[in-house]
Amino acid sequence: MNVSILAADFFKYAPEIWVGILETLYMVVVSTLFSYIIGLPIGVLLCVTDKDGICPCRVFNVVCGFIVNILRSIPFIILLVAIMPFTRLVVGTTIGSTATIVPLVISAFPFVARMVESSIKEVDSGIIEAAEAMGTPTFKIITKVLIPEAKPSLIVGAAIAITTILGYSTMAGFTGGGGLGAIAINYGYYRDNTLVMVATVVLLVIIVQLFQEIGIRATRKTDKRIK
Amino acid sequence: MSIIKIENLYKTFNTKNGDVNALKDINLDIEQGDIFGIIGLSGAGKSTLVRCMNFLEVPTSGNVIFENMNLGKLSKKELLKARQSMSMIFQGFNLMEQRNALKNVCYPLEIAGVKKAEAEKRARELLKIVGLEDREKSYPAQLSGGQKQRVAIARALATNPKVILCDEATSALDPTTTQSILELLKEINQKLQVTIIIITHEMSVIEKICNKVAVIDKSQIVECGFVKDIFINPKSEMARKLILPKDSIMRTLKTGSYFRIIFDSNFTHKPILSELILECNYPINLIYADSIEMLKDNAVGEMVIEKTGKKDIDEKIRQYLNSNNISFEEADK
Structure with a gap:
């Protein structure tokens, strides 16, 4: 095939690609947000109910940890299909970007919970002991000590989570989800348009780099330990 | 008036390798205004003891009474x-x-529910007390060890506490910084009437600042009393080991007969050796002498002199020491 025809083809798809970028950002940002709304409290609970935590509760810790592990073991592409009835129940459809958010959140929040758990565990036990010695109630230890002290690490975790979710979101293209993934599959793969394929991959790489860079900069700016 | 009273306190940890008795039958009475030292080797249980005082560790049995509250x-x-x-x-x-x-x-003021502006005002006053008024914007990573401990002391003072518990507070600091932190603690004790409890494995810390001391060995308190008394006359083996490491001078002297003379602040300005020589009218050989300066204005010291070998003169030395109420011991090797 002639390169100029390919290029013309590519420009023909430019508006779709632009919409794809916006859809991808929409899915990723909203999914990350919901994953954190659910995953952050679970991560904190997993950490504080641990046997060395500030509020040990073995039963809760084991049960919650088990559920998180199960959800984390299911491959995203399987989960995507398996929970379609649930997705329809929540958003009324199983295709498009909004429909993709549901499996993305269900798949990402256990991952986020584990990331949060490990970030919070990094907080020096001496600092927690000092807070306890100053008469801090358990809930305030979480809000005033654990989360603020773990903030830089939580931000790093968020950057990792957002890129992982971005990776997942592209898979949704196979089942009628939106975004760059769908464009890569529909135009690049099914119609065999290499240029569109390459363009979407490059765009995805740029978006990942962007999120990563923002994450690193935000960490550097917040972390008061480095100076 | 007693501010912290510990009665029959036991603490047992259940570990995989069976129960470990960290504290056995601890009884302590700490009075308001004391600078109370708790000394022992690592693993003796002193950190557990201090954590039982504020219930960071819950004792297995026994009572901790703080200001008449159990x-x-x-x-x-x-x-x-x-x-x-x-x-x-x-x-x-x-x-x-x-x-x-x-x-x-x-932070502690936030927890106590003090308004932000008021808390910051108080925090600035406290940073001034600890000599860090120009470092309020610095983060811990930008401060030296001594400065960090000063911030920690300011933080400890924020809620006007009755007691400050110090868990090896100077062990991570160099000698000069240790000295300045101890002086600060002493100043706080005197100016603000705060009772201070110091856990340490370093004898020098006790010497410099404490008025009372408890010696802890193998989970038990083996000796407790005024620093000055224990210094002059340590009864337990651990107290001797910790409080008078210079005792080893007697061990290094392999042969010969000696008097080891121990004197407290009452004899700081008394020319004991010269008087002895004049009294006995006989040359006396001084083997070893040392004095330890204390912040509490007490100078405690010891001196080792060789016995003369003449019974009547040695007896004169005994009489002189006894009549002046100077403690001494004899060693014949």
Whole structure:
């Protein structure tokens, strides 16, 4: 095939690609947000109910940890299909970007919970002991000590989570989800348009780099330990 | 008046390798205004003991009575409130890394529900007391060890505590910084009437600042009393080992007969050796002498002199020491 025809083809798809970028950002940002709304409290609970935590509760810790592990073991592409009835129940459809958010959140929040758990565990036990010695109630230890002290690490975790979710979101293209993934599959793969394929991959790489860079900069700016 | 009273306290940890008795039958009476030292080797149980005082560790049995409150009988809420009158400073400082010095000092006030502006005002006053008024914006990572401990002391003072518990507070610091931190603690004790409890394995810390000391060995208190008394006449083996490491001078002297003379502040300005020589009218050989300066204005010291070998003169030495109430011991090797 002639390169100029390919290029013309590519420009023909430019508006779709632009919409794809916006859809991808929409899915990723909203999914990350919901994953954190659910995953952050679970991560904190997993950490504080641990046997060395500030509020040990073995039963809760084991049960919650088990559920998180199960959800984390299911491959995203399987989960995507398996929970379609649930997705329809929540958003009324199983295709498009909004429909993709549901499996993305269900798949990402256990991952986020584990990331949060490990970030919070990094907080020096001496600092927690000092807070306890100053008469801090358990809930305030979480809000005033654990989360603020773990903030830089939580931000790093968020950057990792957002890129992982971005990776997942592209898979949704196979089942009628939106975004760059769908464009890569529909135009690049099914119609065999290499240029569109390459363009979407490059765009995805740029978006990942962007999120990563923002994450690193935000960490550097917040972390008061480095100076 | 006693501020902290510990009665028949036991603490047992259940570990995989069976039960470990960390504390056995501890009884202590700490009075208001004391600078009370607790000394022992690592693993003796002293850190566990200090954590039982504010119930960071819950004793297996026994009572901790703080200001007439039995801590074991308080509700969780009352206990948290009581802890605000009982601050703690640590070997590792334990400052919040993401808060600057001012915000670290504000923390206990936030917990106590003090308004932000008021808390910051108080925090600034406290940073001034510890000599860090120009570092309020610095984060812990930007401060030296001594400065961090000063911030920790300011933080400990924020809620006007009755007691400050110090868990190896100077062990991570160099000697000069240790000295300045101890002086600061002493100043706080005198100016603010705060009772200070110091856990340490370093004899020098006890010497410099404490008025009373408890010696802890193998989970038990083996000796307890005024530093001065224990210094002059340590009864337990551990006290001898810790409090008079210079005792080893007697061990290094392999042969010969000696008097070891121990004197306290009453004899600081008395020319004991010269008087002895004049009294006996006989040359006396001085083997070893040392004095330990203390912040409490007491100079305690010891001196080893060789016996003359003449019974009547040695007897004269005994008489002189006895008549002047100077403690001594004899060693014949």
